[in-house]
Amino acid sequence: MWDGTGKRCCLLSDRGAGRELTSQKARAKGYEVDALRLGCGWSRGDLSRPLAVIESCFGHSHPGSIHLDSVAQKAYEGLLQVGARPAKYFCSDVCDGITQGTEAMSLSLASREVIALAAELHGKSAHADGVLFVSSCDKAIPGHLIAASRLNLPTVFALGGVMSHGASFRTLESVIDARRQLERGEIGQATCDAIYDDGCPTPGACAFMGTACTMQILAEALGLALPGSALCPARSFELLRLAQSSGEALGRLIDEGARFSDIVTETSIENALTVLAAIGGSTNGLLHLAALATSMGTQFSLRHADEVFAKTPLLCDIRPSGQYPSDLFWQAGGLPRLVDSLADVIDGSAMTITGKTLGQSAHDYLKVRPTTIAEGYLGRFGLSPESIIRPADDPVRRAAPIGILFGNLAPGGAVVKWTGADDRARFFRARVFNGQESALREIVSKRIEPGDAIVIRYEGPKATGMPEQFYATELLAIDESIAEEVAVLTDGRFSGATRGVCVGHISPEAAAEGPIALLEDGDIILIDVGRRRLELVGDSGGKMSEREALSLLERRRASFTRPAAKRHTGLLAIYTSLASSVEQGCLMMPPE
Known part of the structure; x- marks a missing residue:
């Protein structure tokens, strides 16, 4: 290519000829x-x-x-x-x-x-x-x-x-299961340590x-x-x-x-x-x-x-x-x-x-x-x-387990990935949390029931930098009594290791006063992966028509008071102030 004097040698292509470096x-x-x-x-x-x-x-x-x-x-x-x-x-x-x-x-x-x-x-x-x-x-x-x-x-x-x-196809996710098994007395410390040693x-x-x-x-x-x-x-x-x-x-x-x-x-x-x-x-x-x-x-x-x-x-x-x-x-x-x-x-x-x-x-x-x-x-x-890696005529599934949902709760879209559940329409009762910590306390305390949709909001890019909600989903996934019967909805992200029915990246986020900010405990939520819908379809009093649901959201918006925003410093303060929307990849962009 170059001989150390700035001259080309063994030129591979004419494309760069005459180009000044x-x-x-x-x-x-x-x-x-x-x-x-x-x-x-x-x-x-x-x-x-x-x-x-x-x-x-x-x-x-x-x-x-x-x-x-x-x-x-x-x-x-x-x-x-x-x-x-x-x-x-x-x-x-x-x-x-x-x-x-x-x-x-x-x-x-x-x-x-x-x-x-x-x-x-x-x-x-x-x-x-x-x-x-x-x-x-x-x-x-x-x-x-x-x-x-x-x-x-x-x-x-x-x-x-x-x-x-690791042994028996073990990977890092195994350590979370091991930790919970240790806490329940199902395995001893030596076994738990061996799984940790083998996780990475x-x-x-x-x-x-x-x-x-x-x-x-x-x-x-x-x-x-x-x-x-x-x-x-x-x-x-x-x-x-x-x-x-x-x-x-x-x-x-x-x-x-x-x-x-x-x-x-x-x-x-x-x-x-x-x-x-x-x-x-x-x-x-x-x-x-x-x-x-x-x-x-x-x-x-x-x-x-x-x-x-x-x-x-x-x-x-x-x-x-x-x-x-x-x-x-x-x-x-x-x-x-x-x-x-x-x-x-x-x-x-x-x-x-x-x-x-x-x-x-x-x-x-x-x-x-x-x-x-x-x-x-x-x-x-x-x-x-x-x-x-299956041939196209013998896939694991005919369609990939990832999709984009839209609806009155996600006008800007939301991403769903399902690993254990099918794509049928399902109804859930909202359990609403302004942040992951309070949701985790309820999960650990076993106060989540089948049919609940755990809504974790104010975790979007402009609120808290869009952290992952991995522990919430993983603690639910390893509880066999509810693993396939609950959903997690968030304006935050999910880990690539997430299991279960998970809807994330809900846009607009709560900090931008998206509809997710208007949800209340007991609301009825429809997750219809097949039809790509994420909808509020009722409140604690029962189901309602599409027009009634929109009217309910409008009434709630009229009286909505946004919770006090968390105060950030340093890098997080810069990022949350400049983060763009989900459709723009939450890229940090200068104000217009």
Whole structure:
């Protein structure tokens, strides 16, 4: 590519011929640039090479980031090999599992914005010619996607892979069950400790289809990661080889001048929505795709997203929607096999960083990674690739277990994901709580009954930063007496590990005086997943007509007094004041 004198060698494409690199423009304008680079140990030859920023989330924050230094280093070596000059930058992410159930969870979505801002700052201030993002988990990958769209440079993602499952396919969700079993005296401390020891046995993203695994798969589906990158075993040499190849790929993109916007388009985002449905992915994935589209200046419609979901079968039998841990996804052929299975509903003509289309990349990958490899590993468990990633004519479900509801309680939409319940119309009695803490007290005290809809409001982006309501849903899910007979409704978010009947992202949120703010205990709520409706259909006196329900909401609004808002400081104060709507992905946006 470049020979260290600023001249091109071994040109891969004519696209970038005559193009002046951003890094070289900065040298011409800034007299101190060269001296400062030399002060970092660069050689004089390095100064004229293309500058590639490696933006990594490495840190000691959680298993998904603890190993990313080695991934970044291999990407560094790959970039050196093709003649670029890499520079490592860092901004570690936080773990939702560690913040879960505490006030720090309110900072979770805000952390996505911090990561995006830091990566944007690093790319622009370094005068980068291209950026390689190294990340694994929930807010890191979305933050990097948002930053990539703002930078619009040649872009590659080197993904951090997935941790291995524990004994008996055990994954992190098992520890919550174990804790409750210990409290009930069903298991001893030694057994509980053994389950904890086995919950996260290696580095990598948690081995269920939570937000981390969802976002790795979506990054590859968008065309930004090499085929077979998503959910590669985190402790494997294959992950490191992929990282090195990712560095080499970025060098080629810089050489060709192929930018983020040449790869990620409206078609790419629609493909990602299709994949989100087919994997039974986290509802957070929808929020992050909306944020990416907003950042790109692309239209994003929840109604259109639901049309995509409705026509896409659930093909992956992976927890929490299915039976198996998510580390088996890669062993079964990963995204390339899924793309092959989705040939009738996905647009295989979308471009990827390989220089080939999504469909061609998947085809080529499956040719060099024969089925026999997958069959050999999975056969040890009595499984086949088709056990994990089903063919289109034999899906886990004909339609994905995710949808968008509308109605008099959610004029702006709400997202529903159901793992155990069917999609029939169901009626619930409202139990209304202004925040998760009071709801948790009722759940723990066993004061929730079958038929209750637990409404947790004032947890939206403008109220408290849109924290997840994971503990509420999980405590209900492990209580077999009510698990399938209650629902949770919220203007907050849900964890990717959520089980049960859960309706979140209700918009407008209570803090914006949406209809959810007007609900009262005893109201009758209809959740009709099949018809995509979320409606108030009665009060404590009984059911009523649609017109009567609207009239009731209007009367309540006329006398409505909003509760005193929580006072926030620091990052949360900034985020809640600037957070946009759910349809815009709750992206932090300047006031108009």
